[in-house]
Amino acid sequence: MTRVAVLVGSLRTDSVNRQIAESLRAQAPADVQIDIVEGLGDVPFYNEDIDADAPPAAATSVREQVAAADRVLVVTPEYNATMPAVLNNAIDWLSRPYGAGALVGKPFGVLGVTPTPYGGKWAHEHARLSATIAGAVVVEDVTVSQTSIDVDVLNDAEVQGRLRGALETLVAYVPEPSAA
Structure with a gap:
């Protein structure tokens, strides 16, 4: 069983990305378990002072959910040409403690939709960069950026196929053996 933790970049209940x-x-x-990480909106902005002694329960919960996964998938819109603050904050918490955070060594992919001509490409690039710095292994072939607002992404067979294909690529990813 491969467990995939999914971080949704939108807190809106009816968000297309959550859908x-x-x-x-x-x-x-059948051999893949998708766990949507809940509680991102409850995690305070990262502050090393509050992380030092007893991290907030919401942050600990997010860390535990991601640590328990084999893979991490971000599904996010784009806000003002970057990733939403809630997603950036989650990656900040997941990057700590430095060098041993919950993202270290995890295969990581990003996809999502946004009704702009760019389809979220900057949010996806920024999430991949931040995750790389946090120690994740970014799987470059796991990217779906939907640009057309004229397509019902939840019911369009071609878009759904690309989304499933991205998930399958993430699940099948085998990291390169490290040189010793």
């Missing part, structure tokens, strides 16, 4: 995450969970192969 995509739920759709992927419903369609996941």
Whole structure:
């Protein structure tokens, strides 16, 4: 069983990106468990002072959910040409303690939709960069940026196929052996 922790970049209840995450969970192969990480909106902005002694329960919960996964998938819109603050904050918490955070060594992918001509490409690039700095292993072939607002992404067979394909690529990813 491969466990995939999904971080949704939108807190809105009816977010299309949340619906995509739920759709992927419903369609996941039998040997893949999709866990949508809940509680991102409850995590305070990262502050080393509050992380030092006793991290807040919400941050600890997010860390534990991601640490328990084999893979991490971000499904996010783009806000003002970057990733939403809630996603950036989650990656900040997941990057600590430095060198031993919950993202270290985890295969990581990003996908999502946003009704702009750029389809979220900057949010996806920024999330991949931040995750790389946090120690994740970014799987470059796991990217779906939907640009057309004229497409019903939840019911379009081609878009759904690309989303499932991205998930399958992430699940199948085998890290390169490290040189010793």
